[in-house]
Each structure stands twice: as C-alpha cells, then as structure tokens.
Amino acid sequence: MKEYNRRDFLKVTGTVAATTALASCGAGDSQGNGKIDYMGHHTGPVPTDKMTYRVNPKTQEKVSILGYGWMRLPHKKVDNEDVIDQEQCNRLCKYALDHGVNYFDTSPAYCRGKSEESLGIALEKSGYRRDQYFIATKLSNFSPQQYSFEAGKEIFENSLKYMKTDYIDYLLLHSIGGGGMHNLHQRFLDNGLLDWLMEQRAAGRIRNLGFSFHGDVAVFDWMLDHHDEYEWDFVQIQANYCDWHNDKDKGRSGEYLYNRLAELEIPAVIMEPLLGGRLSKVPDHVVVHLKQRDPESSVASWAFRYIGSKPNVLTVLSGMTYMEHLEDNIRTYSPLKPLTEDEQQWLEGETATLINSYPTIDCNDCKYCMPCPYGLDIPAIFVHYNKCVNKGNVPESQQAENYQKARRAFLVGYDRSVPKLRQANHCIQCRACVPHCPQQLDIPHLLARVDDFVEKLKQNKL
Amino acid sequence: MLRKVRITLALIFWVLITWLLLDFTGTAHVYLGWMAKIQFLPALVAMNIGALLFLVALTLLFGRIYCSIICPLGVMQDVIAWFRKKKNKYSYSEEKGILRASLLALTGLLLATNLAWVVGLIAPYSTYGRIVGTVFSPLYKLANNGLAMVAEHFGSYAFYEVDVWMKSLPALLVAVAAWVIIGVLAWRGGRTWCNTICPVGTFLGILSRHSRLKMVINAEACKNCRKCERNCKSACIDLKNHTIDYSRCVVCGDCLEECKFGALSFGYKPMIDKENIIYNNWKKKQGSEEPKTDEELKNPAIDEGRRSVLTGMALLAGTSLVKAQEKTTDGGLAEIEDKKKPKREKLITPPGSESIRNLSEHCTSCQLCINSCPNDVLRPSNSLDRFMQPEVSFERGYCRPECTRCSDVCPTGAIKPITVEQRTATQVGHAVWLKDNCVPFADGIPCGNCARHCPAGAIQMVPLQAGVHQDGRRWLDADNQEIPRERLLLIPVVNEEKCIGCGACENLCPSRPFSAIYVEGHEVHREI
Numbered sequence: 001m002k003e004y005n006r007r008d009f010l011k012v013t014g015t016v017a018a019t020t021a022l023a024s025c026g027a028g029d030s031q032g033n034g035k036i037d038y039m040g041h042h043t044g045p046v047p048t049d050k051m052t053y054r055v056n057p058k059t060q061e062k063v064s065i066l067g068y069g070w071m072r073l074p075h076k077k078v079d080n081e082d083v084i085d086q087e088q089c090n091r092l093c094k095y096a097l098d099h100g101v102n103y104f105d106t107s108p109a110y111c112r113g114k115s116e117e118s119l120g121i122a123l124e125k126s127g128y129r130r131d132q133y134f135i136a137t138k139l140s141n142f143s144p145q146q147y148s149f150e151a152g153k154e155i156f157e158n159s160l161k162y163m164k165t166d167y168i169d170y171l172l173l174h175s176i177g178g179g180g181m182h183n184l185h186q187r188f189l190d191n192g193l194l195d196w197l198m199e200q201r202a203a204g205r206i207r208n209l210g211f212s213f214h215g216d217v218a219v220f221d222w223m224l225d226h227h228d229e230y231e232w233d234f235v236q237i238q239a240n241y242c243d244w245h246n247d248k249d250k251g252r253s254g255e256y257l258y259n260r261l262a263e264l265e266i267p268a269v270i271m272e273p274l275l276g277g278r279l280s281k282v283p284d285h286v287v288v289h290l291k292q293r294d295p296e297s298s299v300a301s302w303a304f305r306y307i308g309s310k311p312n313v314l315t316v317l318s319g320m321t322y323m324e325h326l327e328d329n330i331r332t333y334s335p336l337k338p339l340t341e342d343e344q345q346w347l348e349g350e351t352a353t354l355i356n357s358y359p360t361i362d363c364n365d366c367k368y369c370m371p372c373p374y375g376l377d378i379p380a381i382f383v384h385y386n387k388c389v390n391k392g393n394v395p396e397s398q399q400a401e402n403y404q405k406a407r408r409a410f411l412v413g414y415d416r417s418v419p420k421l422r423q424a425n426h427c428i429q430c431r432a433c434v435p436h437c438p439q440q441l442d443i444p445h446l447l448a449r450v451d452d453f454v455e456k457l458k459q460n461k462l
Numbered sequence: 463m464l465r466k467v468r469i470t471l472a473l474i475f476w477v478l479i480t481w482l483l484l485d486f487t488g489t490a491h492v493y494l495g496w497m498a499k500i501q502f503l504p505a506l507v508a509m510n511i512g513a514l515l516f517l518v519a520l521t522l523l524f525g526r527i528y529c530s531i532i533c534p535l536g537v538m539q540d541v542i543a544w545f546r547k548k549k550n551k552y553s554y555s556e557e558k559g560i561l562r563a564s565l566l567a568l569t570g571l572l573l574a575t576n577l578a579w580v581v582g583l584i585a586p587y588s589t590y591g592r593i594v595g596t597v598f599s600p601l602y603k604l605a606n607n608g609l610a611m612v613a614e615h616f617g618s619y620a621f622y623e624v625d626v627w628m629k630s631l632p633a634l635l636v637a638v639a640a641w642v643i644i645g646v647l648a649w650r651g652g653r654t655w656c657n658t659i660c661p662v663g664t665f666l667g668i669l670s671r672h673s674r675l676k677m678v679i680n681a682e683a684c685k686n687c688r689k690c691e692r693n694c695k696s697a698c699i700d701l702k703n704h705t706i707d708y709s710r711c712v713v714c715g716d717c718l719e720e721c722k723f724g725a726l727s728f729g730y731k732p733m734i735d736k737e738n739i740i741y742n743n744w745k746k747k748q749g750s751e752e753p754k755t756d757e758e759l760k761n762p763a764i765d766e767g768r769r770s771v772l773t774g775m776a777l778l779a780g781t782s783l784v785k786a787q788e789k790t791t792d793g794g795l796a797e798i799e800d801k802k803k804p805k806r807e808k809l810i811t812p813p814g815s816e817s818i819r820n821l822s823e824h825c826t827s828c829q830l831c832i833n834s835c836p837n838d839v840l841r842p843s844n845s846l847d848r849f850m851q852p853e854v855s856f857e858r859g860y861c862r863p864e865c866t867r868c869s870d871v872c873p874t875g876a877i878k879p880i881t882v883e884q885r886t887a888t889q890v891g892h893a894v895w896l897k898d899n900c901v902p903f904a905d906g907i908p909c910g911n912c913a914r915h916c917p918a919g920a921i922q923m924v925p926l927q928a929g930v931h932q933d934g935r936r937w938l939d940a941d942n943q944e945i946p947r948e949r950l951l952l953i954p955v956v957n958e959e960k961c962i963g964c965g966a967c968e969n970l971c972p973s974r975p976f977s978a979i980y981v982e983g984h985e986v987h988r989e990i
Contacts (some may be wrong), residue, residue, distance in 0.1 A: 374972050375798040412622040416614055421798045428901065428909040428972045431948040448914070459864040 046327050050334035051100030054314050056267060058233050059207065063134060063315050065308050066333045067103035067269065068096050070119045071110045071366075072319035084111060084118050092326055093122035099330045102133045103315045105269075106163075107174055108155055109140035120163035135163060136269075138174035138212065139188075139197070142436075147186050152193040156200070170269075171197065171206045172236055176223065177215030177251065178435045184219055198230065208233035212271065214438045217251035220260075227264055234314055235261055236269040238438075240279060241306045241347040242355050252440065258310060267314035270307050272438075274318065276364025279303040279355070283390050286354055293346070300325075301332040306347050309338040359394070360386040361446055362439050369433035369443060377422040378433060378443060384417040385450050394453070397462050407457050414454065424451035464728055465715030468530050476537040483594040483830060484602045486624060491834065491871045498830060498873035500532065501587035502662045507578060507824045508875035518669060525673040526666045529656055529712040535586040536656055536712065538593075539648035543695055546649055550692035554700050557707055562657075562664040569661035576819075578876075579849050582826035583636070586660050587873075589644070591828030592637040592850065596842075599833050600626050625838055625858065633829075633842035633850045652695025657710040667709030676731055677711055677718075679704045680738040682745075683725035690717035690726060801857040802975040810854035810963060810983035812840060813861065813888040814869030814877040817986040818848075824876035825851040831868035831877060837861065839965070840868060851876075854890070856965030856981065861890075863917040863964065886917065889990050891963030891983040893921070893956045899971075899978035902926055902951040912954050912967035912979050918990075920960035921967060921979075923952035954979060960990060 053062035074092070076085040093104075106119045116137060123133065137159045141152050160166060173194070176184050188194040200206045210232050213220045223232070239254030246253035261268045274280050280300035282290075290299050307316055316333075320326045339347070363382035372378055388394050393406040393413070400406065414423065427447040437443055456462045475497065482494040498504060505513035517528055529536045565584070572581045582588040603626045610621040628634065647654040656663040670676075679690075681704040691699040694717055698710035717726050727734055808818075812831065815821040827850035832840045837859035842850040852868070854861065863886050869877045880888065893912075901909040903926060913921040925931070929940025930950075937945045954967070956979070963981045971977035 371796045373796055375796045377795055408619050412619040415622060422795065425915060425970055426911070426972065428907070428911045429914075429947075430901075430907045430909065432907075434948070458862065 046099060046330050047334040048099050051330070052308070052333050052336040053100075054267070056208070056234075056314060057265065061134070062102075064100050064102045064333075065313070065315055065336055066096075066101050066304075066329055067105055067136075067315035067317040068093070068101055069271070069317040069319035070104055070106040070115050072321045073111055073115065073118060074321050084114055086118060086121060089118050090122045090125045092320065092323065093119070094126045095323065096326060096330075097126050097128050097133060100334065101330070103136065103170075103317075104133060105136040105170075105271075105317050107138040107140050108159060108162075109138075109142065109174070116159055116162040120165075124164065130165060134169035135165065136170035136172065137163070137168055138172040139193070140174040141187050141193075142174070144186075147191060149191040149193055149196070152187075152191065153196065156197075160205075167205050167207060170208045170210065170234060171200075173197075173211035175214050175438060176211050177213045177217070177219045178438075178440075180216045181219055181222060183435075184222075194230070210234040210236060210266075210269070212236035212269075213251075213257070214238065215251055215440055217249075217256075220251065220257065224260055224264060224266075227266070232266050234267045234269055236271055236317075237261070238272045239268070239270050239307055239310075240273050240275060240303055241344075242275065242279065242352045244348040244352065249440070254307075258312065262312040265312075268310070268312055269314050270316045272364065273303050273307045273316050274300055275362070276366060278360070278362070278364065282355060283358055283360075286351070286358070289351060289354060293343075298328055298332075300328060302347060302351075304329060304332045305336065305339050306344060308333060308336045309344065358389070360389045361450075362441060363446075364439060366438065368436045368438060372427075373432055374426055374428055374430070375422055376424070376426055376447070377418050378447070380418045380422070381424050381447065381450055384414055385453075387417075388413065395462065398460065403462075407460075411454070411457055424448070424454065427451070463715075464713075465719050468527070468713070468715050472531045472537045472540065475531055476534050476541075479534045480594055480598075483591055483828075483833060484599055486599075486603065486606075486833060486836065488834065488836065488867055488870075491867075495871060495873075497532075498587070498828070498871070501873060502528065502533075502666070503581065503585045503587060503826055504828070504873035507573070507826060508873065510875075517666075521666050521669040521673060523674050525670040525676055525708065525711060525713040526663070527713045528666055529653075529663055530714050533586050533590075533662070535590040535644070535660075536653070538590060539644060539653060539655065540695070540714070542645050542648040543652050550689070552652055552692055552694055552697055554691050554694070554702075555697045557710065558658045561659075562667075565659060566661045566664040576823040578823055578826050578874075579847075579851050581661070582828070582850065583640075584659055584661065585826045585828075586656075586662055588826040588828040589637075589640050591830055592633065593641045595829030595833045596629075596634040596637040597641065627838070627858070629832065629841035630844055630850070632844050633827075636850065651697065653697075653710070653712060656712065657696055657698070664709075670711065671708045673708065675729055676708055677706050677713070677726060677728055678731050678734040678738070679706065680725045680727070680734075680742070682738070682742040683723050684721075685723050685725070687722075689720045689722070693717065693720045799974040801969075801977065803855050803857055804968075804976055804980040806980070806982055808891070808983040808985065809843075809845075809848075810891045810965075810981055811987075812852060812854055812868045812877055813885045813890050813962075813987065814866070814872070814880040815890075815987070816878060818983070819985070821876045822848045822851060824874045825872075826874055826876075827851050828873070830871050830873065834867045834871045836865060836867060854965070854983070856969040856977075858969075860965035860969040861963075886962065887990050889962050889984060889988040891981045892958040892961040893963070893967050893979050894982050895954055895956060896976070896978050896980065897953075899973040899976055900953055901972055901978065902953055904973070904978075906951065908948065908950050908952065909972060910952055910954070911970050911972060915966045915970050916961075917964060917966060918960050918962045920957045920962070921954045922957070924955050926951040926953050962990065 052065045054065055055061070056063055074085040074088040075082045104119055104123065106115045108116055111118070119135070139152060139155055141147060141155055146152065146155065159168065173188055176188070197206060197209060201209045211223060213235065223230070237254070237257040238252070239258055243252050244254045250256045258268055280298070280303070282299060287299060290302055304316060304318070307313060318325070318329055320329060361382045363379060363386070365379045365383055367379055369378050385394070388410050391409070392402070393409040395403045395406045424447040427444055429444040429448070431444055433443045478494050479497045482490045482497055485491070499508070499510060500513045500516065502517055505517065521528060531537070569581050569584070603624050606621060607623045607626070610623040613619065613621040644655050684701070684704060686701060688701050691701040695714065696710045696712055698707040699717060700707065713728070715728065718728060811818055811821045827842065829842065829850070831852050832842060839854055839856060839859055839861050840852045841855065843853040864882055866880055866882055866885050869880045869885070872878070897903055901907050910923045913923050925937070927939070930945065931938055937950050939945050963983065965981050967979045968977045968981055971979050
C-alpha cells in the first residue's frame, strides 16, 4: 500500500511540474484574460466592461467586436420535436448584453424561420433599450417564389414585425454569390428590390445596408465595383486563418475579400470564424500544435484573436449554443489582445496547412442543404465520415494496421448514423443542394466520394 | 450410459445446427456448414455420396441414431416430449407399414419427377429449417438488435442492427402449422411423426432392421412390468412377444435405463442372445428367480419448476413482432416511399443455382440461404410450383458483388458453391429500362445512379435531348453551347451482354415505388 501511495504522489507532482513548465514556456503574456489560478479557477469573473469595440465609420457607433450569431440556438425536445429553448436563449442574450456584446445577427431563414422571433423576445426580455444594441437581419429571398418585389418587401416588413421594432440597424442582402450574377439579378436587381432597400435606408428604416457573400467571386467584385452607386455601409464575409490564403478559389480567400473591402474602407463583418466549430473541434495533433504554443488558451480563441486582429473588422459573429462558448469568447475579446505578426503568420501558414491537409470534408453541419428531395441525410453522412477520419477509422488501404477494425467501425457506424435509404449511394447527382451550400461544397461530388469509399470497404478492394 | 451419451450429443448437434440456421453474420457456416450437408435428404438431393455412405454405414452399424442425434427435428420432438412430465405415457402400437411405405414411395416418385419442394414439406431437416427460419429467426434478430442498441450506447461495434421483416406469410403459416402438428404429435406420442410420416425415418428404418448393434430383450429376465414399453417414445417395444420393431427404434436408450431387471441390453444381437441363454441357465441353477433390483434406478425426482412456457410464447410473438422495427424519421428529411416488387416475366435465381430447373429440382426449402442473405435479397417464393424455395428480388437490397453467402451455405446443391470471381461473371438476368419511370424523362432531373453503381459496367448514359453531343468531358447542345451538369439529361442504356442481373440499378433507382430499371431473370445462367 505504502509503495502505491508514494508512486501516486510522485505521479501527481510530476504532472504539476509538467504543467508549470509548459505554462512558463508558453507565450505567457500574450493573453492575460484566460488564465487559470492554482486552484483551478479562471482569475476573476468574466469581465463586464473590458470588451473591445470597433467604430462604424459612417454612424460613429461603437460595435462590440464579438457579435452574436442567432443561428445555432439551444434546442430542447418537446413532444419528440426539437424546439428552440427560449428560456435559455433569453439567458444567453441577457448575459451577452451584460458583458458588452451589442451586435445580434439573425435571418428570416434561420432555425426553420424561428430565429427572428426568438431574438425579438430575448432582446425585449433583457431590459435593455432599443438604442443599446444593434440588430442585423437579412433579406433571405432564396426560393424562386420569393423573387418578386412584393415577396421581398414582405420579408423585410415581417422582420420588423417579428422583432417588434421599426428599424433595422444592419440589413444584408443574404448570401449573394451563390448562383452567380444571374441569381443576383433575379433576387435584387431586376425586380427593383435593391432600389427600394436604398430608399428605406434613406428613410432611416435601415440604418446600414450591406450584403453577405458566399461563392462566385465575380458577384462580389461586381458589387464592390458598383460601390459608388450603392454605397455599401458594411459587407459580411467568411474569413478565418484556414482560408486566409486560398489560391484555388478567390471567393474563399479571406485575404482577397478582406483586402478589397479595406481598400474601399468598407467595414467587414466576419462570419464563420470557426467554420461551424471545425476550428475548435480539430484533430488531436492540431490541438497539440496549438496548445504547445499557449497551453492556457482555448483552441477556439486562436481563431477569434486572429480575425479580430484585422483592423478593418467591425465585428466577428459567433453562433454560441452554450454558455461556456459565450463566456470563453467574451474572455477572448475582453479586451482583444491582437496577435503578433509572427503569430498571425504561424496560424495562416503552418497551422492552416496542418488543418487543410487533414482529409475531413469541409461541412459545417448547417443543414442549409436539407431536406434533400431524394431523402438523403447529407450532413449526417459527412459528420459520420469526419468522425471516422478523426478517430482514425478511414483506412487508406487494406495494408493499414487497423484495417479490419476500422472497416467494421466505419460500416457499422455508417448504418447507425444514417439509415440505409438515406446513405450516399442514393444520391442521384441532381445537384439541387449545390446552390444552398454556403461552403461551396460540391456536395454531390463529395457524396460520390464517400459512396466510393464505402463501396471499396464493402468489397474489400481498398 | 448410452442414453446420456445420446442426450449429450443430441443437444450439442441441436444447438449448433439451430445456430447455423439462425446466424445471419456468416460466421456459423464456416465451422458448422457440414452439419446441414450431412442431413440425409439434402445429401441425397445433392448426391453427396460421401455423406450418404457415412449415414448408411452409421445406420447399419448402430441403428437409427441419426434420428436421435443428427436430425434436428427429431431432437426437437424429444425436447417437446421431455416437457411432458408424465410417467409411462406411451404404449406399443402396430407399425403403419402401408402408410410408411406409400409415403416413402411417394417421396421417391416426387424426387424422381423433380418436385423437391413438395418433398421439402415433409422432409425433416427442411421442416425444422423453416420453423427456425420463419418463427425464431425474427426473434433472434430482434434480440440481436437489442444488443446492437446496447453496443451502440457503449460505442462498441460488436453487434450491428439488421432489418426484421416478413419475408413470406404463406411460408410462415406452413412452418407454424408444421410446428404445431409435429409438436402435438410429439407431446402425445413421442416419435409418431418419425415413425409414420417421415420418409427419412422410414428409409433408415429399412436399414436399421439389419443393423449390427441393436436393443435386445432377455425374455427370461423380463418381469413383464412393461416399463420399457410404456416409456418407449417410438412405441416399438412389443413386450407381449418380447420383440422390438427395429425399423422404428431410434436407439435412444430410454428403455435401458427404465428396466430394473437388466433384461434389456444394446449390442450385437446373436452375441447377446447367447450370453442371455448362458445367464438364464446359470440363474436357473442358482434357484434364485429374482435378481436383486437396484433401488437407485428409480427415476430421479423431477423439477416441476423447469417446465417452461417459452415455446408457446415464442410462437405467439413471432407473428406480431415482425416488422415492428421500422422507425419514422423527423421533419428535416424527405419521406421515402417503400419500393414495390415489379412484375417479372421470369424468376431470378441466385448466382450458383445455375438455372431455375436446377434450383427447383434440388431445393428442399430449408430457408438456410434466405436467412443467411445479408442483403435481404432472398425470400421464400409464394408461387405454387416452387413454394418456399428462394427467390430473388431487390426492394430492400441488391445482390452485392462481394457476396456468395447463399452458395456457401446451401446443403442440397440447389445453389452450388461459387467464388466471388465466378459470381461476378455469372449472368442471372438482365436489366430492363422503363422509360416512363426514369427520373430524367419523367421529372427532367439528371440522374444516372444506375450507371454509377453498376458493378459490371453494363449501363451507359446517353443524351435524352436531340442533338446533344460530347466534346471531351463537356456536353454541348445542338447549337454547340455547353450544357451545365444540372441541366444535362442522360438516360441509361443497358448492354445486356455485360449485365449480370445483380439488381444494383433496380435497388438504387430513385424512382419509387416502382424502379425505372429492373431485372428480368434468365432460365439458365450464363457465363460472361
């Protein structure tokens, strides 16, 4: 017994020593807001008055650098159906406001159309005045039935109604770029909707007008080339260290999009700084890579600090489902400690390479592609595939050491995660999903890839 | 001693062969496939000379121990009879010689005229296979699915879920009827079925009349207590005349243990008779007429609590639980209509069966292949000329290129063993296109799922619109404008010579409930 005790004691002290060593060798001072004291508590409460703010050059208003994306909301089961957990939403909203967050981003399309209403309730219940926070919402006329002027107008009026307000602080043409110029013409130009929105801006019902962009970079360029005409007050883009340098697709290169906005001095609102959580749920070797640099800061905080360090960024949106996400992000940005030049290069260089060379599929599980008309559960297929990649269950060949085990885990797990009739082999490549994917994934192609892999596993022909 | 050895071996055989019939993972047949292959009728139909010689020799040496140990239906009857805890429940009856002989002759006739499925109705192994396959297999799978749920909870991949579905109602009814009839007969009269109906029993009975070793009664030692006769489940001991009907004795050894006077023994009859005479004479000289009895030979106390209602419950549950598995899906997913079976002009038979004729001549419908099929392709036929023999259809899956499971397990040679390479080169049918169901044609949406999944590469996609042509990888319309992929309508054309009839196209076709491409069977399979 005695011996065991001694050994245990040695083990404990060893661990403590190791942590201390790591902590001291890490970039100790680079981040003062996420420290853990010797009793295991974060030093002090989450700050309420340290939030970093950026100034909107047009209105001179101060916008918190952390924006709340009202999309990945907490849900609960009622009668076996997933419904928004409004009570928890109210708590999160109040907490965010109390800690300096003042930008809330929603859309008529989010959460099966329930997001705006939920945000309206949460803001109302928070007790804050309407001029103490900013509401951003979008004109989400995606379906061809909504391409008419009247339908577009109705969407905007409904937004005001659902959120019980008579003006929108930031209104965006939602996700232009998908479907190219043709789609932009149909949705906003030919029907006169954009002209009408500019009138609303002039009338003060829209305080800032902008657009969010995903996809065909020609549309982005066209919009900025017509900046003189439309006078964009802000533009929402996807940018993160993983895609900062993207030589293959300018439309995904954060560097290109950001620099064009910076040239024109249009403030950038950043979406998907974490790629739907993929930059926080990274594979083990990336965790090690990041934690070695600073063991005390969370994996996600690197992504937030990286993009927040860009001066032309107005706010960084994060869809925070859990209180812990919110707390962590508030700490990261209260105040923002900008990354050094060296750290930025380290992230967009070797760290990005490390993540991008990892063979996961870039699906953020946003479910925009659903429902698939042929019954496939597209995100579930990709989530299963990525899970298996992360667990090492996607063998490269039969010679792989764990081939038999990995094969069984992949195939049995596949049937468990996705019903047989909703699996990849039922994709007929109709491409109905393609325009919906904000990540520009060639979903049918990727499904065919997964199907091909499954087929090879089944036939033992890998 | 004989009885204990018999019971031990019988239980081992019975449990293992039942597992063989239940197993859907393909594990059991690797080790136990031979157990089905040494069953008498399958061996006979397959002309498995080795197995037949073994069984004939076994019977000529020991009598009908085949019926007591190897035949699962026989052991099942013993188990049912064991549950009836009444003493002295049987009595001698005359042999129904004419009935037995005519049923045996009829069986021979049916086999000669290639009506194997009719023989299958009374064939003991096949009857047992059907009972297990249609009644117990769904329960086994449900239990497996329960374990799969537990395994999933603990992140283990040891068990996986399988579909449980009603493959054929008539086959289920036939199996249940057989089970009830044989069960009642076994409850009341022990081996009545084996000794009146079963053609295998009758045939082996002819041999066992002349078996080298058999039960012998020492008439002089016998006290005429009739315990042996009244506990003989074969009703073959005629104690009045101190004779045994060896055509019906299944050498169970029960009588040996019943007799307290040592009047019964098992061995070579002339030798025993000689020994008995010597013994009888010696006894007479001794003057003591009554040999000492062994009190301990009395039956041990029976544990009444062991009486189980398991079998009855299983019968009831079997029908109602089938199909209770399917789950509905939640709102974010499109509904998927079930596929319906197309009207096929010609039947599809599994690769290895060579032809419809070979299958129907050899298959005694034991359901082993149907239960083993991991792709839910095989099901019992409802057609009267091949009732309960396996039939191929693709509503739930297709005949996957890497699978040869049915040909591995078949004991009768109805589906002959083939390799994966032979299997993918065997043409069991060919695909037929139904224009009106085809998604590009009917809905104007590009598809091509059949061509993408054809393992034989027998389907090519050609443009539906006039003037559309290919330029390298691009598709151009009549005006040489490139057509984007989402507007390119191609329809499948089948090269019937390359098609192997596996049904991948039919199963994966998005058109529901009827596919736009389906398989027609070939009477005789071809090599491609």
